[in-house]
Amino acid sequence: MLKLSNKGLYGIKALYELARNYGGLPVTIREISEHHGMPVPFLVQVLHRLRQAGIVESRRGINGGYLLSRSPEAITLGDAVRALEGPIALCDCLQQVAPGQLDRITGCVASSIYRRLGQEVEKAFDSVTLQELAAQAPEKTSVGKC
Helix, strand or coil: CCCCCHHHHHHHHHHHHHHHCCCCCCECHHHHHHHHCCCHHHHHHHHHHHHHCCCEEEECCCCCEEEECCCHHHCEHHHHHHHHHCCCCCCHHHCCCCCCCCCCCCCCCCHHHHHHHHHHHHHHHHCCEHHHHHHCCCCCCCCCCC
């Protein structure tokens, strides 16, 4: 089964909240955590990674919290997934190999197919902006992994 890790899922939920609140006050980790039932310590790590990638900004102080670093139309789910999960590759044989290691792609009978499918998955993620994500109304209260 192809699926995102908790890091990716939680990151997308956090970005959903920040995109919905774009132009307003910063959103606190506690607000995001309570709304989506996510553990605060793990959410801290996720938001730190998104901040390092330049997707979010943090503000300190009484009205502190997190904000998107640019408009929701300018950030895609692909940006978030790559920041949180790394390169989108469906198979280990498509991962970058360090110099001197055996080239794993040699001998992988389906590598060209995996590569093509991975490119389509990447295009799909890149085609959805945070603005589109924020426009989605959740079907029910989002507590849990997905």
